[in-house]
Amino acid sequence: MEKTVKVGLSQGLHASNAAALVERASQFKADVHLKKGNSIINVKSILGLMSIVLKPGDDVQLTADGPDEEEAIAAIEDFLTHK
Known part of the structure; x- marks a missing residue:
């Protein structure tokens, strides 16, 4: 499953919210990539997330593969667009 989302994080992705995103993504069995x-990068990898710069308004593509891929995409999209 794939979905393009626009980053809505007011301060972009930084260490504390990257850790929260990894924690959220790790709740799912699906492999999730951004x-x-x-x-x-693997969304379950804090090092991967810290290696990219996400700013408000950036478009990113989420992909997920696994038994709960739809739920995983929805949760990551919610995090990136509304936090």
């Missing part, structure tokens, strides 16, 4: 530009 793509921005040429970078593709």
Whole structure:
């Protein structure tokens, strides 16, 4: 499953909310990845998330594969767009 979302985090992605995002993504069995530009990272990896810069208004592509992929995409989208 794939979905493009616009980042709505008012201060972008930083260490504390990156940790919260990893915690949320880790609740799902599905493999979840985020793509921005040429970078593709595992959303369950704090090092991966810290290696990219996400700013408000950025478009990113979420992909998930697994038994709960729809729920995982919805939860990550909610986090990135409304936090």
